[in-house]
Amino acid sequence: MPHPTRGRTTRVPPTTRLVRGATLAGTLALLPLAAACSGGEDDTSERSRATRTAVTAAPEAGVVAPAKVEVIAALTGCKARIRVEAEELRQGVCHTKKADYLITTFPQDEFQQVWLDSAAMYGGKYLVGTRWVVSAQPKMLERFRPRLGGTIRQLGVAGPTPQPGSS
Numbered sequence: 001m002p003h004p005t006r007g008r009t010t011r012v013p014p015t016t017r018l019v020r021g022a023t024l025a026g027t028l029a030l031l032p033l034a035a036a037c038s039g040g041e042d043d044t045s046e047r048s049r050a051t052r053t054a055v056t057a058a059p060e061a062g063v064v065a066p067a068k069v070e071v072i073a074a075l076t077g078c079k080a081r082i083r084v085e086a087e088e089l090r091q092g093v094c095h096t097k098k099a100d101y102l103i104t105t106f107p108q109d110e111f112q113q114v115w116l117d118s119a120a121m122y123g124g125k126y127l128v129g130t131r132w133v134v135s136a137q138p139k140m141l142e143r144f145r146p147r148l149g150g151t152i153r154q155l156g157v158a159g160p161t162p163q164p165g166s167s
Contacts, residue, residue: 067132072103075147076134089115101136116155123156 069092073080080092080103088111091104106112112131119126119133127134127141129150134141141152 067105067129069103069105069132072105072132072134072148076101076103076144099137099140101134101140104133104135106131116153120155123154125152125154127151128153 069080069082069090073092073094076094078094078096080094082090082092084091084104087107089104089106091102094101094103104115106115109131112128112133115133116126116128119135124135125138125141127136127144127148127150129148132150134144134148134150136144138152145152
């Protein structure tokens with residue numbers, strides 16, 4: 001006997017799609033805030049190129065596979081408050097005496113890449129791992145890298161350069 005739902009697709013209710021879209025839009029709208037907190041380079045050429053540090057496993061934690069927001073938060077010394085819970089990503093915010101920072105995890109590599117492409121519009125440095133990103137001040141990212149592994153990336157947009165005499 002054939003399976004009664006085989007071949008059928010499940011429709012996602014419009015309200016669910018709206019909530020997901022609003023959550024994703026809200027997260028992307030907060031990227032400038034996270035980028036502003038990350039401190040940037042004054043030199044435009046530094047912002048426009050992506051720099052990478054060698055990817056390493058997290059020596060202190062042994063984390064290599066995609067991790068949860070709560071696991072990453074614990075490794076950095078905080079208890080994250082989850083502020084976005086969506087199919088595309090989970091995001092938690094950490095408040096510590098030394099800094100505030102965001103931890104974002106993704107269920108698929110594609111979602112992470114879309115997020116990184118969007119973040120590049122705002123520039124800044126990020127600690128990027130397997131399906132996770134930490135948005136913090138550069139000095140904090142340097143502290144977190146030995147614990148979490150990952151790559152510190154300078155994101156930015158290489159936009160058009162003004163032509164001489166065009167004002």
